[in-house]
Each structure stands twice: as C-alpha cells, then as structure tokens.
Amino acid sequence: MHISQRNKINIGIMGMGTVGTGVVKVLLENKETISRKVDAHIEIRKILDQNTTVVLDKIQAFDLPADVLTDQAKDLLDDPEIDIIVEVLGGIQPAKDYMIRALENGKSVVTANKDLIAAHGKELFDVAALHDVDLFFEASVAGGIPIIQSLKESLAGNHIKQIMGIVNGTTNFILTKMSEEGKTFDEVLAQAQALGYAEADPTADVGGFDAARKVAILASIAFNTRITDAAVFVEGITKISHLDITYAKELGYTIKLLGITKEIDGEVEVRVHPAMIPISHPLSSVKDAFNAVFVEGDAVGKTMFYGRGAGELPTASAVVGDIISASRNIQFSSRGRLGCTCFEHKRIRSIGEIKTKFYLRMVVKDRPGVLASIAAVLGNQNVSIATVIQKRIDEKGRAEIVLITHLVEERHFRDAIAVINGLSSVENIESIIRVEDAD
Amino acid sequence: MHISQRNKINIGIMGMGTVGTGVVKVLLENKETISRKVDAHIEIRKILDQNTTVVLDKIQAFDLPADVLTDQAKDLLDDPEIDIIVEVLGGIQPAKDYMIRALENGKSVVTANKDLIAAHGKELFDVAALHDVDLFFEASVAGGIPIIQSLKESLAGNHIKQIMGIVNGTTNFILTKMSEEGKTFDEVLAQAQALGYAEADPTADVGGFDAARKVAILASIAFNTRITDAAVFVEGITKISHLDITYAKELGYTIKLLGITKEIDGEVEVRVHPAMIPISHPLSSVKDAFNAVFVEGDAVGKTMFYGRGAGELPTASAVVGDIISASRNIQFSSRGRLGCTCFEHKRIRSIGEIKTKFYLRMVVKDRPGVLASIAAVLGNQNVSIATVIQKRIDEKGRAEIVLITHLVEERHFRDAIAVINGLSSVENIESIIRVEDAD
Structure with missing residues (x-):
C-alpha cells in the first residue's frame, strides 16, 4: 500500500473576490469527501486580500479564524508550510510576480488567470518545471468544463485536428437573445449589463479579446506549440445585425462567436470571430451564457464539452479540481507529472x-x-x-x-x-x- | 528537474479485435507525440490472440515483427519486462483471471471491459491497490468521451447531484431513426443490424443491459459507493411505439434510453429506461449513434460530455489516453495515484x-x-x-x-x-x- 506522507495540505488563496469566495465555499462544503479523495485534510491557511469589513465578514461567515486574512503577499508566498497557492487575483501584475515567487519557493500553483497563461505561459511553465512543481489552470478556459485536463490526458493519444469553442458567455448570451427576441446588439448589451452578464466596459467580451486568450491556451495544448493571445486573429460581434441573424436562419445557420484553431499541414490557424455554423452542429444549440468546446481528434472523432464558462461556483469547481490533482501529486511525490507539452514549434498562419x-x-x-x-x-x-x-x-x-x-x-x-x-x-x-x- | 527513470515502456495487448487493432493503430500513428508526452517510447512487446492468418496479416500490416503475436496469456502476464497490460478481450472470463494475475505481477492494467468493472470492480480495485498499480477503464463508458477521468479529477470537488447518460449508441440510433423517419422499432432494428450498429442478438443493447453496466460504473464514481450492474433497474426500448414518439413531440419531449443515477438524501437511485426529456434539454439533440453524459454537480452546475461511444478509434482514444496516464505514473513513481474512491456505503433505492x-x-x-x-x-x-x-x-x-x-x-x-x-x-x-x- 502507498504510504501517505501528509495528513494535511495547506493552501493559500490570493484574492477573496467572486472566484476566491467560491473556492472557499466548495472546499468547506465538500470537505469530507475531498479529504477522503486526497487522503489528507486541505486547510485554508492564509487568504490574501484587503483587510476590509466586507472581506472579514465573508471570512467569519465561513467560520474561518480572522487571522487567516492578510494583506501581505509574503505571508503566503514565503510561508514554508503552504503547499499550494491558489491565484485568483486576475490581471497580469502583481499576479505574475506572485506566481513566480510561489513556484520558486517550491509551491504548486492553481490559477484561473487566462490573461497571464495566454500571454506569459512559457515563462511560468519553465519556472514550474525548474522547481518540480505543478502549475494548473483548468479554470482559465470555459470555467467548470474539464477541457484542459481532457486534452492533456484522456485525449492525449489523439492528433487534434481542430477545436471550435464558444468560450465567452457574454457574447453567447447576446447572440442568443438577438436571435430569439429579435433585438439589436445595443438593446441586448444593455440587458446583459443590467443582468451582470456584461461588464460596464464590455470591450474584452464583445471585442473577442477574452475568447482570444482562451483559444490561445487551448491551441497551445492541442498542438503542442506555444501560442500567445497576441498571435490570435480577433474580430468581435459588434457589427452583427439582426438582419444577418435572420438570413443565417433562412440559410440553415446559427451565428456564434467562435474561438477556432486548426492544424493544417503542420501549421496552425488560430482566430476568434463571429461565424455561421449549420443549425445541426452541436455548438448551434449552446444557448445563453453557456460555453462549449468542440474538439475533433483523429481517433476520438467529434466530441463536445458543455457547461457554464463563468461564475463563482463553476469556476471554483475547476479550481478545486486542480487543488485535488495538485494535492494528489504532493501525496505521491509526483509534482510536475503533467507539465507543459509545447515541445514543437509550428508556424501560425496569417488570417x-x-x-x-x-x-x-x-x-x-x-x-x-x-x-x-x-x-x-x-x-x-x-x-x-x-x-x-x-x-x-x-x-x-x-x-x-x-x-x-x-x-x-x-x-x-x-x-x-x-x-x-x-x-x-x-x-x-x-x-x-x-x-x-x-x- | 525530474529524472525520468525509463526511456521505454513495454505494453502487452490482450485481444487483437476491433479495439485492440484501434489501439495499435493510434499508438503507431501518433508515436512521436505520445513519446514526447510520456518521455519514453511506448513499445508493443506482445499481443495475445489466436495465431491465425487474419491476425498475423494485421500485425504485419502494422510492420510489427511476427513474434509479438502469441496465443499464450502467460507470455504477457508473466513477462517481467511488460509494464502495462491492455485488456481488450471483453467478457468476464478469462479476462478477469488475466487481469488479476497482471495486477498481482505488478503491472498496471488498462481495460475497456465494462462487464468486468461493473460486476467485479471492487475485487479488481482491491488487488490493484494492494499491489500499488493502476487500473484504468476510461474506455468502459461512452467510448472516447473523457467522463471517468473528469469525474475522478476535474469534477472531484463537486458533490454530484445526478448523471443522465445516453450511453448506448445502438438504442440511440434506433430511437433517432424511429423519430425522424417514422419507422417501427422492428424496421429500424433490422436497418441497424444491416449497418453493423446492432448485433445479431440485440438483447444487451435494446434490453438496456449494456447501458446498465455503464451507469453502474458512473454511479460508483460519482457517489463514492460501489454499485454493481445487478443493482440497476433496467427496462429496454422494445415497447416504444412510433405513436408514443409522436405524442412526445406534440408534448415537447424527446424519448431517449437514459442511464440515470441520482443521490437524494444520502441514498442513490440508479436505473436504465426509456425516458421523455424536454426538447430543450441538451441530451435531446444527441442523435444517431452518438453518446452523451449529462452531469450535474453542486459547484459546476449542468455540464454535458458528447462524442462517439463506440467504434475502433473512439474506444482506442480512451485506451491510449489511459496508457499515457499509466505511463506517466510509471515515470513519476506514482502508480495508484488515482485509485478507487468507493469509500462510502450508500443505500440504493428500489424502483x-x-x-x-x-x-x-x-x-x-x-x-x-x-x-x-x-x-x-x-x-x-x-x-x-x-x-x-x-x-x-x-x-x-x-x-x-x-x-x-x-x-x-x-x-x-x-x-x-x-x-x-x-x-x-x-x-x-x-x-x-x-x-x-x-x-
């Protein structure tokens, strides 16, 4: 029998916003079964955030001791007792510096940070490999949908031909409402903003930039070659009119904002833009804020992964799944088991x-x-x-x-x-x- | 940096039928990238099958040396050089005895054998755990769809509420054709048999027994409690008439053969039967021989996994994914990392x-x-x-x-x-x- 080395795994959570709160919720709610699965108790040792009443109230509502909260990153990054850092701050800095310091200090890192992985993945994975620790990022693409691990393990025997994903819930919500209710882009955008599905500044979503980060991450894994978000051709949905949606229906199509990446003759294409797909395509029936990733491999054929791509709990589901994987690797001394696989250099085709x-x-x-x-x-x-x-x-x-x-x-x-x-x-x-x- | 212990991992394949042939095909076709991913060459050292012209021709068509073929199971099971046994014989015996001997001899086992896992899972996982080796079975449910690993890792933080799956392609093909072409069950069954989608004796499929094995496996993982196929309530599709399909449509429903398992108040229900689901449900649009597994978790919400549930290459995709995972565990000395999680005993509700x-x-x-x-x-x-x-x-x-x-x-x-x-x-x-x- 395997001898577990640890009966407790300590985690530090950077950021007590929507996702951080969801992570604490899931870890506490399902504490017993998670402990059984990793054969150790997962303890929330420190949480990094501003020391405000709101954050303190949250922490106390979870029955966590007030002193888990700190506004000093070093209290997490330099604590030798912390095994895993959960980075859910978002944005490039200071998240990047924190992540590197955590990896250098021998901690595994779990992140939901698509901006950082899409732009600086190579640098981060190199640091993780050098220090023999894990850097997991399932939550960075399509929220709770287990697409990263599926590509890295279950589908790893395939030569992937293409991936087409609805990986931005806001734009899918807008296009669905335009299609079903005959409203204009501006009308639906205002509705989405009122419902909290779209930000006050919706550029990252409706302009396609959020989707570009996700498709860059998927393409890198699928084709074993590093692709940054800067290499992705991007076109948003702001010019889609109701008339186009009507013609699309007449012609048997649905309009979706797709992240598309294909390998053709050893070269990769990677792009985000509105596209017409046949109404019989599985992606066509993906509605509202749902996400879905369609993957075609030489062996598996056509598959699709569907679910909620954002939100407190769906994103936390992915983060906690990664915490469990990282914990198992600590228990089995197998950190680094699932590292970066960008061992090829494929040319990216221009649009x-x-x-x-x-x-x-x-x-x-x-x-x-x-x-x-x-x-x-x-x-x-x-x-x-x-x-x-x-x-x-x-x-x-x-x-x-x-x-x-x-x-x-x-x-x-x-x-x-x-x-x-x-x-x-x-x-x-x-x-x-x-x-x-x-x- | 991690020091790889091996530059070669030897596998033995038991059975050169449809799935075995697919496994060889995928391993050879994508040899280079698979080697890079596991940091070792995966070598097919032995194949167990009858020494017939057909099998020999297959082996030679793959440019494998004729002496990889043997009709003696011991040539695989007792070869200390073989690291992983791929069991794709199907059926209970002799597969079960072979599998146990392989595990006892310290070999990891990858199988597509749903009959065996659904009926004798506990015994097999106990032997695997005792000998610190892996027993992987992604291919046993829904072919190439990565549902087992997703439940065991990415979704492991969730309390699963329910799973509803279209996990038998034959019956989904029959129901789709009955619905779309207005034909009777008997007419479509004959058509499915002619196309090779249904066996000469279709009982296991149309009677729901094949689906029962798969839902037993899914339920065991989802609810951390051992459920055998014998505990599943089963009703097939033979009594579904075209008139019922017509009424279903009129009322806004689709009829599917579903494997359903739910946890309610700490008890589990697990059943296979035809069911009406709303046409808006994601499972409704799963047509022909495609499979899909709908999973609802407390954190992730509603997700669905879609793809081909059978066939040479989709099944081989899952088997090779498991070979890669088992190989990584050999490289990182972490065999047993993802073992059985049936650590609870939940009552099963009667129908x-x-x-x-x-x-x-x-x-x-x-x-x-x-x-x-x-x-x-x-x-x-x-x-x-x-x-x-x-x-x-x-x-x-x-x-x-x-x-x-x-x-x-x-x-x-x-x-x-x-x-x-x-x-x-x-x-x-x-x-x-x-x-x-x-x-």
Missing part, C-alpha cells in the same frame, strides 16, 4: 492564408447585370458562389444581395471585395461573416 | 421508491365519466395530472387518453395503474414512460 467560406451581404442598384458583374469579380479571384439570394428592398431601385461562397483563401476573397467595393452598381457592403461548415 | 413523472397512454371506451374515474383513481394514490389529451380514435366508440402526471413515487403510481387496469371503461394500457423534466 489571409486561412481557407473558409464567406457570407456576404450588400446593397446594390437593382438593375440588370449587377449580380453577373459581382460574380465575375469573385470568379477572377477563384471565389465560387454556393448560394445566392437577391431581393428588391425599396422603391428607390435598390436590392440586397446575400451570397455564400465555397471555400476560399481569405486574401483572395479580400482582393475580390476591394474590387466589388469599387463597382458603381454596389452601394454598400453591409456585412461579411465567415461560414464554418466544412466536414 | 418503487423513486420519484418521477409518468406519461401514460391508454385506450378507453369513449363515454362520459371515463376520464373522471381515471383521475379519481390516480387522485386516491396522490397522483396528480399535469397534462391530458383525449382523442376519439375509431367509430367503435373508443378513445385514446394520454396524460402526464406530476412527480409521484413509482409504487403509488403502480398501485393506481393496477386499479385503472380493472376499470370496465379502460380497454388497454398501451404504454407507460417515465418523464424526466424536473429542474
């Missing part, structure tokens, strides 16, 4: 090189030959048309043309668009949305 | 004690007071009616009554049914299907 289909909606003068001239321009760039709808829209002789292309390299499509924009018969290009329905 | 809603369809004499008398009988057993549809069905004065009850303990409902069956106005009770739409 111009990516092959996709396009939905294109434009307002034109309703006169003979318009569609023919547009089709000719597209044809010159080897863009062929799969579907086209033309409708008169008013009495001023204007029509709307909506078309979907076959697969095309984006730069060729952009070249064609530049020419189409200059046609006298074309009044305005209203929208361009990528279509992901290749099988 | 009579279970609370659910019921769909009831019957043919009655179309005369005044029939519905009132049925409602009175139900009311006497405290069964209240949520929805009712009554339709005249022919000129002989017969009508059909379809109703859905509110939540009721099954034994009370059964008592009411016995009385209703004796009513002179009731010609026949056509079908009874449980409805799972509680939130």
Whole structure:
C-alpha cells in the first residue's frame, strides 16, 4: 500500500473576490469527501486580500479564524508550510510576480488567470518545471468544463485536428437573445449589463479579446506549440445585425462567436470571430451564457464539452479540481507529472492564408447585370458562389444581395471585395461573416 | 528537474479485435507525440490472440515483427519486462483471471471491459491497490468521451447531484431513426443490424443491459459507493411505439434510453429506461449513434460530455489516453495515484421508491365519466395530472387518453395503474414512460 506522507495540505488563496469566495465555499462544503479523495485534510491557511469589513465578514461567515486574512503577499508566498497557492487575483501584475515567487519557493500553483497563461505561459511553465512543481489552470478556459485536463490526458493519444469553442458567455448570451427576441446588439448589451452578464466596459467580451486568450491556451495544448493571445486573429460581434441573424436562419445557420484553431499541414490557424455554423452542429444549440468546446481528434472523432464558462461556483469547481490533482501529486511525490507539452514549434498562419467560406451581404442598384458583374469579380479571384439570394428592398431601385461562397483563401476573397467595393452598381457592403461548415 | 527513470515502456495487448487493432493503430500513428508526452517510447512487446492468418496479416500490416503475436496469456502476464497490460478481450472470463494475475505481477492494467468493472470492480480495485498499480477503464463508458477521468479529477470537488447518460449508441440510433423517419422499432432494428450498429442478438443493447453496466460504473464514481450492474433497474426500448414518439413531440419531449443515477438524501437511485426529456434539454439533440453524459454537480452546475461511444478509434482514444496516464505514473513513481474512491456505503433505492413523472397512454371506451374515474383513481394514490389529451380514435366508440402526471413515487403510481387496469371503461394500457423534466 502507498504510504501517505501528509495528513494535511495547506493552501493559500490570493484574492477573496467572486472566484476566491467560491473556492472557499466548495472546499468547506465538500470537505469530507475531498479529504477522503486526497487522503489528507486541505486547510485554508492564509487568504490574501484587503483587510476590509466586507472581506472579514465573508471570512467569519465561513467560520474561518480572522487571522487567516492578510494583506501581505509574503505571508503566503514565503510561508514554508503552504503547499499550494491558489491565484485568483486576475490581471497580469502583481499576479505574475506572485506566481513566480510561489513556484520558486517550491509551491504548486492553481490559477484561473487566462490573461497571464495566454500571454506569459512559457515563462511560468519553465519556472514550474525548474522547481518540480505543478502549475494548473483548468479554470482559465470555459470555467467548470474539464477541457484542459481532457486534452492533456484522456485525449492525449489523439492528433487534434481542430477545436471550435464558444468560450465567452457574454457574447453567447447576446447572440442568443438577438436571435430569439429579435433585438439589436445595443438593446441586448444593455440587458446583459443590467443582468451582470456584461461588464460596464464590455470591450474584452464583445471585442473577442477574452475568447482570444482562451483559444490561445487551448491551441497551445492541442498542438503542442506555444501560442500567445497576441498571435490570435480577433474580430468581435459588434457589427452583427439582426438582419444577418435572420438570413443565417433562412440559410440553415446559427451565428456564434467562435474561438477556432486548426492544424493544417503542420501549421496552425488560430482566430476568434463571429461565424455561421449549420443549425445541426452541436455548438448551434449552446444557448445563453453557456460555453462549449468542440474538439475533433483523429481517433476520438467529434466530441463536445458543455457547461457554464463563468461564475463563482463553476469556476471554483475547476479550481478545486486542480487543488485535488495538485494535492494528489504532493501525496505521491509526483509534482510536475503533467507539465507543459509545447515541445514543437509550428508556424501560425496569417488570417489571409486561412481557407473558409464567406457570407456576404450588400446593397446594390437593382438593375440588370449587377449580380453577373459581382460574380465575375469573385470568379477572377477563384471565389465560387454556393448560394445566392437577391431581393428588391425599396422603391428607390435598390436590392440586397446575400451570397455564400465555397471555400476560399481569405486574401483572395479580400482582393475580390476591394474590387466589388469599387463597382458603381454596389452601394454598400453591409456585412461579411465567415461560414464554418466544412466536414 | 525530474529524472525520468525509463526511456521505454513495454505494453502487452490482450485481444487483437476491433479495439485492440484501434489501439495499435493510434499508438503507431501518433508515436512521436505520445513519446514526447510520456518521455519514453511506448513499445508493443506482445499481443495475445489466436495465431491465425487474419491476425498475423494485421500485425504485419502494422510492420510489427511476427513474434509479438502469441496465443499464450502467460507470455504477457508473466513477462517481467511488460509494464502495462491492455485488456481488450471483453467478457468476464478469462479476462478477469488475466487481469488479476497482471495486477498481482505488478503491472498496471488498462481495460475497456465494462462487464468486468461493473460486476467485479471492487475485487479488481482491491488487488490493484494492494499491489500499488493502476487500473484504468476510461474506455468502459461512452467510448472516447473523457467522463471517468473528469469525474475522478476535474469534477472531484463537486458533490454530484445526478448523471443522465445516453450511453448506448445502438438504442440511440434506433430511437433517432424511429423519430425522424417514422419507422417501427422492428424496421429500424433490422436497418441497424444491416449497418453493423446492432448485433445479431440485440438483447444487451435494446434490453438496456449494456447501458446498465455503464451507469453502474458512473454511479460508483460519482457517489463514492460501489454499485454493481445487478443493482440497476433496467427496462429496454422494445415497447416504444412510433405513436408514443409522436405524442412526445406534440408534448415537447424527446424519448431517449437514459442511464440515470441520482443521490437524494444520502441514498442513490440508479436505473436504465426509456425516458421523455424536454426538447430543450441538451441530451435531446444527441442523435444517431452518438453518446452523451449529462452531469450535474453542486459547484459546476449542468455540464454535458458528447462524442462517439463506440467504434475502433473512439474506444482506442480512451485506451491510449489511459496508457499515457499509466505511463506517466510509471515515470513519476506514482502508480495508484488515482485509485478507487468507493469509500462510502450508500443505500440504493428500489424502483418503487423513486420519484418521477409518468406519461401514460391508454385506450378507453369513449363515454362520459371515463376520464373522471381515471383521475379519481390516480387522485386516491396522490397522483396528480399535469397534462391530458383525449382523442376519439375509431367509430367503435373508443378513445385514446394520454396524460402526464406530476412527480409521484413509482409504487403509488403502480398501485393506481393496477386499479385503472380493472376499470370496465379502460380497454388497454398501451404504454407507460417515465418523464424526466424536473429542474
């Protein structure tokens, strides 16, 4: 039988905000079974936060002694009794310095910090490896959905072909409401802000930047090559109109903000943008603030992981799962067992090189030959048309043309668009949305 | 830095059938990245199967030396150089004896054998723990979907409330086709058999017994208490008619064969039967031979894992994931790190004690007071009616009554049914299907 080395594992929690509070809640609520699973009691030894009434009240409501609270990071980072640091401060600094000091001091680190992992993952994993400790980050992508560990262990035998994820709940909520209630982007954004689903400054969400961090993390694991968020092509959902959603439905599609990463011929593409997917695609039925990650591997085929991507308890679920894994590694002296796997260097394709289909909606003068001239321009760039709808829209002789292309390299499509924009018969290009329905 | 102890890990594969062949395929196809991930070469040292031309041809097609093949189990079990035994023979014996001998000889075991784990899990895990080795079985439930490890690690901080799974592809294929193509059970079964989705003797699938093994395994992990397949209430899909599927749609439901397990007041219910679930439920859109496992935890909330539950490569994906995990544990001397967690003893509720809603369809004499008398009988057993549809069905004065009850303990409902069956106005009770739409 294995001889457990410890009957107590001490953790220090940096940050008593939403996630930190959730972590304490879950650890205390399910204390007995967690202890049995790791064969040791997990003790909350220190919590770092400001020494305010609000924080103290929280701590006392949990029946924790008041002196677990400190506003000095060194009380956690330099305490030799603390085995695991839970970093749920968010942001780059001081979280990064704290994390490095914790790792250097031989502590395993569990974090929910997507900004930090997406931007500085390599540096952090190198420090963790050098000091033979764990750095776990399940909560950094898609909240409670166990996607990181699944990619690193259960699916590790696969050559991953692609990942497509709805990894931002705010934008999925907005697009769902726009689609179901026929409201405009601005109306739904205001509603989401009132419900607390969107921040006062919604740029990180609606601009796609939050999703970009998550897809960078997923891509790095899936393709064994370091990809930072800066390398991700990003386009947000602010330009999606209700009219596009209506046309999408008519054509059998749903519009979702997707984080997409694929490996093609040893090169990686990685991008975040609104995309049309067939209504029969499993991601299509993922509604409201739910997240889902669709993974295709050469062996496993098509899989999908679905759940809540944010919130106090779903995020805490992932953090506590990581605390349990890190504790087991302490018990079995196997820290570092699941380290960084970015052992390859794959080229990242620019957006111009990516092959996709396009939905294109434009307002034109309703006169003979318009569609023919547009089709000719597209044809010159080897863009062929799969579907086209033309409708008169008013009495001023204007029509709307909506078309979907076959697969095309984006730069060729952009070249064609530049020419189409200059046609006298074309009044305005209203929208361009990528279509992901290749099988 | 961690010093790897091994540059080669030897595996022995028992069984070169569909799954065994898939395992060899995946191990060879993705050899380079797998080696990097475990920091050692994984070598297929022996394969146990009959020495037939077919098997030899397979082995040579993989460029493996002919002498890896043996028809003697001892060549694998007693070879001290073999670190991991992959058991993909299926069935109880001789797989069980082989597995025990492998564990006793200090080898980790990876298996896809749901029959064995569901019936004899405790005995096997005890032997594994005694000898400090791993016994992994991700492939035994839902093929390539990483549900076992997710429950054991990422979701380990949760108190699991319930699991509902579509864990048998054959029956999901049959129900999907019945629903989409309006065919009878027998017609679709014949089609499934022709496509290789159903066996010549389909009893294990359509009778629900295959699903019962899988839900027994999931329940044991979710609720930390040993549950064997014998303890699972089982009802198959053979009595589901197209008419029930039509009524289900009309009422906003889909009919699926579900494996359901819940913990209520410290007791466990565990059952397999056809159930109506709302069309908005994530499991409703799981079609054809796909599997999905819906898990609800106190922290993570509602999650779902979706993918292919069977087939050569999806099952091999899970087996190879386990080989990688077992190899990492060899490299880090942490075998036994993720052992059995059945440290509690929870009472299993009988089907009579279970609370659910019921769909009831019957043919009655179309005369005044029939519905009132049925409602009175139900009311006497405290069964209240949520929805009712009554339709005249022919000129002989017969009508059909379809109703859905509110939540009721099954034994009370059964008592009411016995009385209703004796009513002179009731010609026949056509079908009874449980409805799972509680939130």
